[in-house]
Each structure stands twice: as C-alpha cells, then as structure tokens.
Amino acid sequence: MKLVLNKDVMSIEKEQDVVPFRNRVKEYAVKIGMSLVNQTKLITAASELVRNMLKYGGGGVTIIEVISQGRDNGIRLVFQDKGPGIKDISLAMKDGYSSGKSLGIGLPGAKRLVNEFDIKSTLGEGTTVSIIKWKNG
Amino acid sequence: MKTDIAKLLQKKKKQLLESWMTKQLSDAMLREDLMSNEELREQSNEFLDELLKAVATNHVEDINAPAYEQVKEVLSGISISRAKQGFSPRETGIYVFSLKEAIQQVLKEEISDDIQLLYQTTLSFNKLLDSLGVVTFETYIKGREEVIMRQTDEITEISTPVIQVWEGILALPIIGTLDSARTQVVMENLLQEIVETGSTIAILDISGVPAVDSLVAQHLIKTVAATRLMGAECIISGIRPEIAQTVVHLGIDLSNIVTKSSLASALKYAFGMLKLEVKKNHKEKTTE
Amino acid sequence: MERIPILRMGKFLLVTIQIDLYDRLATNLEADLVQMVNKTGARGVLIDISALSIVDSFMGRILGNIGSMSKIMDAETVVVGMQPAVAITLIELGLELKGVHTALNVEKGMELLKTRIDAEDEEIIEEEDEAGTE
Ligand SMILES: Nc1ncnc2c1ncn2[C@@H]1O[C@H](COP(=O)(O)OP(=O)(O)OP(=O)(O)O)[C@@H](O)[C@H]1O
Numbered sequence: 001m002k003l004v005l006n007k008d009v010m011s012i013e014k015e016q017d018v019v020p021f022r023n024r025v026k027e028y029a030v031k032i033g034m035s036l037v038n039q040t041k042l043i044t045a046a047s048e049l050v051r052n053m054l055k056y057g058g059g060g061v062t063i064i065e066v067i068s069q070g071r072d073n074g075i076r077l078v079f080q081d082k083g084p085g086i087k088d089i090s091l092a093m094k095d096g097y098s099s100g101k102s103l104g105i106g107l108p109g110a111k112r113l114v115n116e117f118d119i120k121s122t123l124g125e126g127t128t129v130s131i132i133k134w135k136n137g
Numbered sequence: 138m139k140t141d142i143a144k145l146l147q148k149k150k151k152q153l154l155e156s157w158m159t160k161q162l163s164d165a166m167l168r169e170d171l172m173s174n175e176e177l178r179e180q181s182n183e184f185l186d187e188l189l190k191a192v193a194t195n196h197v198e199d200i201n202a203p204a205y206e207q208v209k210e211v212l213s214g215i216s217i218s219r220a221k222q223g224f225s226p227r228e229t230g231i232y233v234f235s236l237k238e239a240i241q242q243v244l245k246e247e248i249s250d251d252i253q254l255l256y257q258t259t260l261s262f263n264k265l266l267d268s269l270g271v272v273t274f275e276t277y278i279k280g281r282e283e284v285i286m287r288q289t290d291e292i293t294e295i296s297t298p299v300i301q302v303w304e305g306i307l308a309l310p311i312i313g314t315l316d317s318a319r320t321q322v323v324m325e326n327l328l329q330e331i332v333e334t335g336s337t338i339a340i341l342d343i344s345g346v347p348a349v350d351s352l353v354a355q356h357l358i359k360t361v362a363a364t365r366l367m368g369a370e371c372i373i374s375g376i377r378p379e380i381a382q383t384v385v386h387l388g389i390d391l392s393n394i395v396t397k398s399s400l401a402s403a404l405k406y407a408f409g410m411l412k413l414e415v416k417k418n419h420k421e422k423t424t425e
Numbered sequence: 426m427e428r429i430p431i432l433r434m435g436k437f438l439l440v441t442i443q444i445d446l447y448d449r450l451a452t453n454l455e456a457d458l459v460q461m462v463n464k465t466g467a468r469g470v471l472i473d474i475s476a477l478s479i480v481d482s483f484m485g486r487i488l489g490n491i492g493s494m495s496k497i498m499d500a501e502t503v504v505v506g507m508q509p510a511v512a513i514t515l516i517e518l519g520l521e522l523k524g525v526h527t528a529l530n531v532e533k534g535m536e537l538l539k540t541r542i543d544a545e546d547e548e549i550i551e552e553e554d555e556a557g558t559e
C-alpha cells in the first residue's frame with residue numbers, strides 16, 4: 001500500500017513554469033534524501049513529461065507527492081492535461097516516434113528513468129501520465 | 138476483575154521481575170558477552186513497566202489496542218537492537234517467552250483458590266505474550282534484514298575499487314557478476330573519480346567477470362557511453378577467449394569500443410594515447 | 426531580453442551556462458552562437474555545462490544542433506564539464522549528443538580544439554605544398 005505523506009499541485013501554462021516546477025520536484029527529492037543520480041533521473045523524466053504537456057496538451061496540472069511504501073520513500077508525479085489525447089499509446093511509447101519532428105525519446109526515455117510509469121489517454125479528453133521514483137530505486 | 142489482576146501483578150512486580158530475570162539468566166546460552174546483566178535487568182524492568190501499564194487498561198488480549206503501542210515499541214526496539222548485536226533468534230525469543238512462565242507462576246501462586254479465574258487469566262496472558270512473541274520475531278527479522286542490506290551495500294562498495302594507475306589513467310577491475318544495480322555503482326564511482334582526478338582514460342577490466350551475456354554487454358556499453366559523454370575514453374580489458382566467443386555468437390556489437398585482452402595491453406594502449414613511452418634503462422652498471 | 430553571454434577567445438567562442446535554461450533562452454543561444462561563428466569566423470565553440478544539473482532531450486537537441494550547424498560552418502564544438510549524474514541520466518534517456526566532442530573541463534576542451542584545428546590546418550598546408558611542387 002502506498003501512503004501519501006505530502007501533496008503539492010502546480011499548474012503549468014507556459015514554458016517559464018518548467019524551471020520552477022523542476023526546482024520544486026528537486027526540493028522534495030532532496031527532502032526525502034534521494035541520491036543525486038536518482039534525483040537527476042527523476043527531474044529529467046519530469047522535464048520530458050511537462051514539456052510534452054505544454055507542447056501537445058496545451059498545458060495542464062502537475063501533482064507532486066511524497067509517498068511511502070513499506071520502508072521505502074519516494075516521489076510520485078502526475079501530469080494531467082485536457083489536450084487532444086494520444087491515439088496510439090504503444091506507438092507514442094516507441095523510441096524515435098514523434099509527431100512533432102523531434103527525437104521521440106521523451107516518453108520512452110522518461111519510462112526508463114523511473115521505477116513506475118503509467119500513461120492513460122482518451123482522444124478528445126486529455127492525457128494523464130503518472131510516475132514514481134523510489135528513494136533507493 | 139481484570140483490573141484486580143493488573144493491580145495484583147503491579148504489587149508483585151518485584152517478584153515477577155526477579156523470577157523473569159532468573160529464568161533468563163538460567164538459560165545456558167545466555168550471551169553475557171553481548172549484554173551485561175545490569176543492562177538486561179534495566180531493559181526487562183522498562184518493558185515490564187510498560188506491559189503492566191497496558192494491562193491495567195483492561196485490554197489483555199488485544200495487542201492492537203492503543204494501550205499497547207508503547208509496549209510494542211519498546212519490544213521492537215529491543216528485538217531490533219538484539220538482531221543487530223548478533224543475538225540468535227532463540228535468545229531473542231526466550232526473552233518474551235520466559236516472561237510468560239514468570240507471569241504464570243505468579244498467577245498460580247496468587248489465585249490458586251479460584252481455578253476458573255486462574256484458567257481464564259492464564260489463557261489471556263498466554264495469548265498476549267504469544268502475540269508479543271510474534272512481534273519480537275517480526276522485528277528481529279527486520280533488524281537482520283537491515284544488517285544484510287547494509288552488508289550488501291558495503292560489499293558492492295568494496296568490490297568496485299577505482300585505482301589511479303598513472304596520472305590521467307584509472308583502472309577498475311570488476312570481480313563478480315555485473316547486474317544493473319552493480320553497473321550503477323560502477324558507473325557512479327568511475328565517473329566521480331574521473332572528475333576528481335581529471336583522468337581522461339579509464340580501463341574497465343572484466344577478467345573477473347564470470348560470464349558476459351547480452352545484458353552485461355549492455356551495461357558495459359552504457360558505462361563506456363557515459364564515460365565518453367564526460368569527455369574521457371573507456372577501454373575494456375580482460376576479454377577472455379570464451380567471452381569473445383559468446384559476444385560474437387550473441388551478435389553483440391562492441392566495435393565502437395576499444396577492447397584489449399589484458400590489463401597490460403590496455404595500459405600500453407593508454408600510454409600511447411597520452412603519448413607516453415615506457416623504456417628499459419640500458420645504462421651500464423657502474424658498480425664493478 | 427535575457428541572453429547567455431558568448432565570449433570570444435582568439436579562434437574560439439566560449440559559452441558558460443550558469444543556470445538551468447528555460448526553452449526560449451536555449452533556442453536563443455543556438456541562434457546567437459551560429460550568428461557569432463559566422464561573424465567571427467571562429468574555428469571552435471566551447472560550451473561549459475558544469476553548472477547544469479539536468480540535460481533533457483530538449484537541451485540535448487540544442488547542443489547537438491549547435492554542433493551540427495557549427496560543423497557546416499567549419500567550426501568544431503566541444504561540450505565540457507558534464508556532471509556524472511547528468512551523463513548517467515542521458516545514457517538512460519537514450520541521448521547520444523552526436524555531432525559534438527566532449528571534454529572534462531574547459532582547459533582540456535581547449536587542448537582538444539587546438540589539436541583538431543592544427544591537424545586540419547597541417548593537412549591544408551601539405552596539400553598546398555604538393556600543389557606547389559608540381
Ligand atoms: N500530453 C500529450 N498529449 C498529446 N500527445 C502527446 C502527449 N505526450 C506525447 N504525445 C505524443 O506522443 C509522441 C511521442 O512523445 P515523446 O515525448 O516520446 O516524443 P516527442 O515529444 O515528439 O520528442 P522529444 O520528447 O524527444 O522531444 C509525441 O510526438 C506526441 O505525438
């Protein structure tokens with residue numbers, strides 16, 4: 001069972017919101033004593049997802065949570081947008097696939113950087129991505 | 138009625154503690170090397186205090202009642218510290234179970250006139266102490282797990298030494314299997330050391346790695362790639378013939394990586410990169 | 426508008442990124458650098474990222490772009506000072522930073538640029554020599 005110890009909500013509307021959001025994530029990761037490498041992985045994944053949210057979802061809301069399971073602590077991040085949604089999730093998750101002439105490594109790369117990754121999307125309604133990085137994961 | 142029992146036990150606390158201590162001390166396996174008798178007495182006294190306090194609240198059988206929080210905490214503390222100090226499960230178990238005997242004894246002496254009550258009370262206390270026994274084991278095992286985890290960490294640390302073999306050259310002999318957790322540690326240590334020493338060449342020696350499958354190869358390739366991103370070069374040495382065979386059979390592409398059969402030849406190659414030369418001294422012996 | 430300063434040092438341009446950039450700042454840097462390479466005829470570009478705590482795919486792409494664009498204009502790019510945690514993360518993310526060289530620090534980056542440019546210039550001189558003797 002995962003317990004939520006702390007919760008913070010930030011809305012992301014413009015690219016200037018990205019750096020403050022990353023800093024907030026970093027604060028929480030430092031607070032729970034996450035190692036530098038894991039912090040860096042988490043923040044990089046967060047950066048990818050928040051960027052997708054801005055670029056394809058027209059902005060949205062992020063939730064930052066400190067969670068605990070057994071004796072492990074971690075950070076859960078949720079990215080929620082009300083954009084067009086993703087038609088083919090397994091295609092979007094492929095390395096190198098991009099509808100925006102980019103590298104197409106944001107989603108699959110973010111998944112590799114964290115311990116748990118969950119994506120849900122409904123066409124016309126929006127996309128929600130949720131990730132967890134454990135302190136020692 | 139229960140409160141009467143609680144009062145009774147409170148009154149007999151001194152006797153109870155003595156009898157419990159005697160039982161603990163009479164165990165032939167008692168580890169006086171790990172804990173002095175005074176310490177043991179103090180610990181037992183504290184625990185007994187908490188237990189009697191909780192019993193006085195009328196919940197004898199239900200250790201999940203809030204009144205038992207403190208009891209469980211004290212007991213967990215004792216069990217965890219015993220696990221860490223190296224007590225055996227038997228020694229840790231006897232601690233609680235000998236208290237059961239001591240309580241039974243007091244009850245038997247004090248309420249011998251009411252068999253029904255004696256039976257009921259003994260039953261309740263047995264159940265209580267059995268539950269506490271379970272708590273002891275749970276926390277004892279948790280304590281052992283922590284010890285094991287710490288040791289695992291230490292072993293990973295120890296087994297990935299980074300050695301500076303020359304100015305600008307680091308060597309990292311890997312011994313044992315290279316899994317992803319280990320690779321993580323290797324990478325972190327190596328890259329950190331590269332920054333600290335300003336070395337531009339790292340030699341990863343895998344002669345102590347029993348087998349290289351595609352996963353291990355992936356890990357090696359990642360380590361080399363990370364080293365290059367930092368601006369240093371990474372050579373892999375210690376490629377035994379068997380490893381060369383499996384690598385090719387598995388279709389793993391190592392062509393982008395500098396590989397050498399031995400640490401010595403990797404070192405020679407590294408010297409070459411740094412434009413260094415090792416020469417034999419031909420000077421004539423003058424002492425004759 | 427806020428911009429990252431670009432320093433000119435002889436044949437080289439030096440950029441020290443001291444803060445985590447938001448996107449517009451990074452895109453500006455790309456444009457400014459390419460302009461500068463053109464204007465100054467610089468042969469090398471040195472980007473110090475030792476203060477960057479993360480490099481995501483966006484920043485990675487900008488660095489790669491700078492490398493490729495400079496290359497077309499005959500300048501080499503070296504990215505120096507990447508933090509170990511950043512390097513490990515980039516590998517896991519799947520970014521290779523093609524088109525740029527890397528070095529441990531500014532000093533080593535300079536050395537690298539010098540040897541590369543000297544080597545190129547020597548080739549040219551040799552070619553000229555051969556042409557002259559015929
Ligand atoms: N929040 C979102 N809403 C709608 N579509 C999305 C969203 N996130 C991702 N996608 C779609 O999934 C594709 C893959 O995303 P991914 O982040 O892997 O690559 P990218 O953003 O195109 O490139 P990169 O992240 O490498 O710059 C995107 O091109 C886009 O079509």
Ligand SMILES: [Mg+2]
Nearest residue numbers: 048052106107
């Ligand atoms: Mg993306």
